[in-house]
Amino acid sequence: MASPSSICLLAVLLALVSWQAIASDPSPLQDFCVADKHSPVLVNGFACLDPKYVNADHFFKAAMLDTPRKTNKVGSNVTLINVMQIPGLNTLGISIARIDYAPLGENPPHTHPRATEILTVLEGTLYVGFVTSNPNNTLFSKVLNKGDVFVFPEGLIHFQFNPNPHQPAVALAALSSQNPGAITIANAVFGSKPPISDDILAKAFQVEKGTIDWLQAQEKMASQSSFFLLVALLALVSWKAIASDPSPLQDFCVADEHSPVLVNGFTCLNPKDVNADHFFKAAMLDTPRKTNKVGSNVTLINVMQIPGLNTLGISMARIDYAPLGQNPPHTHPRATEILTVLEGTLYVGFVTSNPNNTLFSKELNKGDVFVFPEGLIHFQFNPNPHQPAVAIAALSSQNPGAITIANAVFGSKPPISDKILAKAFQVEKGTIDWLQAQFWENNHY
Ligand SMILES: *[C@@H]1O[C@H](CO)[C@@H](O)[C@H](O)[C@H]1NC(C)=O
Ligand SMILES: *[C@@H]1O[C@H](CO)[C@@H](O)[C@H](O)[C@H]1NC(C)=O
Numbered sequence: 001m002a003s004p005s006s007i008c009l010l011a012v013l014l015a016l017v018s019w020q021a022i023a024s025d026p027s028p029l030q031d032f033c034v035a036d037k038h039s040p041v042l043v044n045g046f047a048c049l050d051p052k053y054v055n056a057d058h059f060f061k062a063a064m065l066d067t068p069r070k071t072n073k074v075g076s077n078v079t080l081i082n083v084m085q086i087p088g089l090n091t092l093g094i095s096i097a098r099i100d101y102a103p104l105g106e107n108p109p110h111t112h113p114r115a116t117e118i119l120t121v122l123e124g125t126l127y128v129g130f131v132t133s134n135p136n137n138t139l140f141s142k143v144l145n146k147g148d149v150f151v152f153p154e155g156l157i158h159f160q161f162n163p164n165p166h167q168p169a170v171a172l173a174a175l176s177s178q179n180p181g182a183i184t185i186a187n188a189v190f191g192s193k194p195p196i197s198d199d200i201l202a203k204a205f206q207v208e209k210g211t212i213d214w215l216q217a218q219e220k221m222a223s224q225s226s227f228f229l230l231v232a233l234l235a236l237v238s239w240k241a242i243a244s245d246p247s248p249l250q251d252f253c254v255a256d257e258h259s260p261v262l263v264n265g266f267t268c269l270n271p272k273d274v275n276a277d278h279f280f281k282a283a284m285l286d287t288p289r290k291t292n293k294v295g296s297n298v299t300l301i302n303v304m305q306i307p308g309l310n311t312l313g314i315s316m317a318r319i320d321y322a323p324l325g326q327n328p329p330h331t332h333p334r335a336t337e338i339l340t341v342l343e344g345t346l347y348v349g350f351v352t353s354n355p356n357n358t359l360f361s362k363e364l365n366k367g368d369v370f371v372f373p374e375g376l377i378h379f380q381f382n383p384n385p386h387q388p389a390v391a392i393a394a395l396s397s398q399n400p401g402a403i404t405i406a407n408a409v410f411g412s413k414p415p416i417s418d419k420i421l422a423k424a425f426q427v428e429k430g431t432i433d434w435l436q437a438q439f440w441e442n443n444h445y
């Protein structure tokens with residue numbers, strides 16, 4: 001496939017997608033930088049709104065992610081909640097999507113130039129896959145059932161297909177960019193405006209020019225008939241990807257959990273030993289969990305559960321809340337969190353850093369989306385005394401970490417001196433001793 005003609009088309013493709021090459025979600029240098037869409041200043045992402053005009057609604061969207069969408073001709077509909085919908089996502093490196101699939105519908109082969117995707121099935125069954133870059137172009141594919149989780153590494157061509165002829169399917173996906181971008185291969189190659197020369201495409205795909213002309217004449221590509229041509233195309237698509245955790249320097253670097261070598265993250269398993277199961281977990285994210293003393297249970301699917309997440313800067317969690325349960329104040333030292341409510345109602349909030357310590361809070365209903373910026377203390381509370389609540393959250397790190405404030409401060413081993421804490425919290429030493437004597441239960445697994 002590495003013929004001169006494919007190198008030529010590669011140049012064309014790279015020209016088509018050159019705007020991606022600069023892409024990398026900037027690291028936050030302050031608590032948040034809410035996108036100021038009216039600013040005339042052009043930066044990577046958006047300029048920041050003056051923080052004194054920022055409120056909780058900048059981190060919120062009544063996105064109705066619980067509600068079915070009408071699907072298009074290929075039988076899917078992607079509802080992406082990115083920085084255009086939630087300006088608070090600017091600089092935070094994450095977004096979320098609901099994907100609806102009609103019976104036999106597909107989300108046709110495409111790439112996200114700036115993001116890894118982690119997906120969980122809410123309804124139905126999906127056959128999914130991604131293809132590695134040159135020279136191997138290996139297809140990693142898998143059938144996913146309700147509650148399963150799968151990872152599509154950054155920049156690789158991937159697809160999802162609903163094999164059921166009678167039932168629709170639904171997935172929630174999170175992407176490791178505020179603006180992941182999408183390039184539907186068939187549309188970009190055969191539907192570009194102006195069209196790519198049919199000479200070039202005929203040579204690249206090693207078919208008659210007439211076949212290319214026919215493909216280019218289609219109103220919207222992505223029909224199954226073009227599917228086999230993609231195998232040839234895959235040889236041409238190979239660009240460097242950039243992400244928020246350590247930037248991937250290859251298609252994937254599946255964690256080798258048995259390597260004695262210590263690095264930031266994990267060393268890579270030999271790619272010849274990698275298969276689709278390294279990107280998969282039968283996580284049962286559709287299934288309720290028992291909650292703990294504070295009334296919650298966080299089921300985190302990170303690099304420890306899916307070794308394929310190594311270097312890809314994303315993870316996913318299901319959070320169960322008992323009636324009146326809470327996910328107590330905590331931070332994720334390495335991740336922004338984006339959350340959508342699947343069941344019930346949540347009162348949520350985060351607090352900015354010194355000196356302001358402003359609380360941004362909001363009541364969320366089913367289908368709503370909210371963002372907790374990286375490193376800030378935040379919580380969720382289920383105000384309903386009778387009904388449980390459930391959320392799916394995605395975090396912009398393979399290993400976001402969690403610091404439950406009460407546990408870290410009053411439950412450290414060995415304990416922090418009660419003198420120091422009494423002064424810090426301006427209470428009697430006896431109060432600190434009482435707090436330190438409590439059992440601070442962990443709700444993160
Ligand atoms: C902190 O509060 C001051 C006074 O209200 C305001 O001018 C400033 O923008 C705030 N800073 C941040 C980072 O929110
Ligand atoms: C996708 O869903 C949205 C929201 O329901 C709808 O406005 C849009 O028309 C749908 N797209 C297609 C192609 O049906």
Ligand SMILES: *[C@@H]1O[C@H](CO)[C@@H](O)[C@H](O)[C@H]1NC(C)=O
Binds near residue numbers: 138
């Ligand atoms: C490509 O395939 C060769 C031969 O099977 C294998 O040795 C190599 O590890 C593969 N490379 C990647 C990046 O998958």
Ligand SMILES: *[C@@H]1O[C@H](CO)[C@@H](O)[C@H](O)[C@H]1NC(C)=O
Binds near residue numbers: 288289297298443445
């Ligand atoms: C949280 O859920 C997991 C999976 O159901 C369970 O193993 C664990 O015991 C639960 N934690 C608590 C505190 O109930």
